[in-house]
Amino acid sequence: MSITFDHTIIAATDRDASAQFYLDVLEATSAPSWGPFTNITLDAGVMLQFAEPPFDYHPQHYAFLVDDELFDRAYSKFTDRGVEHWADPQRTRQGETNTEHGGRGDYFLDPGGNLLELITRRYF
Template sequence: MTAHFNHPTIASSNPAEMARFYRELLKVEEAPSWGSYVNVQIADGVLLQFAAPPIDFPPRHYAYLLDHAHFDWAYTQITASGREHWADPQRTRAGEINHEHGGRGVYLLDPSGHYLELITQPYL
């Protein structure tokens, strides 16, 4: 059997706000939630589970592959909201996008401080 990625649990100080942010940015529908999890389902059945951790958590990196039209829409939302963003993960190229790997990419922080990357071309 081939292994398929199913879900991560993403630590958040406000799971409902995080789910709303991801639903809007990734243009996906609500998913059933349970217990302390607020869920969002993206393509291929992958479930993003947002939950408040019992301890402080370090920021993580999450990358999402978007088609060009969705990237254009998301980037418009990012800039219209005044959200800080960068062309590089080191955050040295503020207010820019990159054109690496034959596509486009941008980095930003989500509401809980995780490093979010939107790309139009996979690395491999």
């Protein structure tokens, strides 16, 4: 069997609000939820499970490779909501879009404080 990434748990202060943000902005698909998880799926069946941990957590970084059309739609959605965005993960280039790798990239925070990255081209 080959290796395939299946799922990850994303810590959230409000699991339903975070899941809905990903559904809206990234155009993900709802998935059956259970127990402490609110679940969504991405293409190829990768599942993202949102949970509210009973402890403080360090925000994480999640990068998503998207086509130009989804990038444009997502960019419009999060900027229309007033979500700050940056061209770099250090968050020094506010309001800019990264074009250093032959595509476009942008960083923004989800409702749980995790740093999301959208890119239209892989870095390698």
